[in-house]
Amino acid sequence: MTRVCTLCLWLWVAVASEADIVNSYSMTPPVLSITEEEYVINAKDTLNITCRGQHPLEWSWPGSQEDTIQTGKESDSVFFVSSDGIRTVKEEDCEGTETKPYCKVLTLTGTQANDTGYYRCYYKYINAKIEGTTAVSTYVFVRDFEQPFINKPETLLIYKKENIRVPCLVSIPDLNITLFLATSVIIYPDGKSILWDNKRGMLVPTVLIKDSLFVQCETLIDKKHFKSSFFLVHIAGNELYDIQLSPRKDMELLVGEKLVLNCTVWAEFNSGVDFQWDYPAKQ
Known part of the structure; x- marks a missing residue:
């Protein structure tokens, strides 16, 4: 994937440790x-x-x-x-x-x-x-036994990680939750590679859901089935292959002339590229 922009910005930020910030307080x-x-x-x-x-x-x-x-x-x-x-x-x-x-x-x-x-x-x-x-x-x-799931529909970005968390949140702490895939496969927490956390959702191996169009969490309350909102599965790249700024040579301009710079990135398909810029007149 190639993205082109008309300026070049590198942003350098110095961040102090939060622990250091509060050390001065008693x-x-x-x-x-x-x-x-x-x-x-x-x-x-x-x-x-x-x-x-x-x-x-x-x-x-x-x-x-x-x-x-x-x-x-x-x-x-x-x-x-x-x-x-x-x-x-x-x-x-x-x-x-x-x-x-x-x-x-x-x-x-x-x-x-x-x-x-x-x-x-x-x-x-x-x-x-x-x-x-x-x-x-x-x-x-x-x-709320009529609304056990509280998450809104959202996109689940899949990167090259071994595990992904499906953040289906619940209003009832002690529910038995399963994960339903678009392929009609049901995934059960096993306490080992598939883990359920009632405050964060379900942690599953990425390989189990990466080919599914969507996933949903499910539960059963008094013989009544409930499903969470959809999580659309989106495979996202994260590899950056190359970045180039053109023109590459030093330039001389007169006051009032327009400067145009092109920044081009070669990245893995579906990668999100965030261009940031730094230049002398930036406030």
Whole structure:
């Protein structure tokens, strides 16, 4: 595959270790009122979690950046409502303690299966969000027996790896999950090469699904079959054979003249090529 572009950019970025960033701080991580790594509620229940810490706090939750709209803000509370108007979220300051003077409560009403996921509390003004140091989280399953799968349709990119994870997420933690292929083959977790994780999905050998048009996860609840959304299987290349910039010779231009450079990449079929550019006048 060949891609042509009209400039050439190389981007050099210096990244500091997150651990180094927080070494200069003396702190203990925030703590939650829910101490379990997994917490289960039923759909339509109200979820209430309290977080306390040494510094100002902030919450993130599933879909907090996608389907919620801030409808009001006061000095000690923030209100959100989902786009469908059913689910409401409230962040509210609460009374701290001597050792943890900051406190923030997250209250979620009208819970749905899609509210399943990680609920994280972190120090608001510290950029490095490191679990167990500047942040703490718990995974909440919002159990809905009519909606056991919560993923949206998506494309599953297959690279030259031995294993691939099919991210079919569930609202019920203790389901028996199988993987259905377009070829009508059913794959069962065996605890060895095929592994099921109720927070991440199913890990399978790539060779088992690479020739299938799509895959779906399946489960059985009270003799009723449920299927996840489709995962379309797409074989993606990742080999870069050559890259050339033309013209290759040094050039001299007058002020006001246009400079045109061509960057050409030869890569494996179906490879995704992301061109980035660097030049003296770049801000």
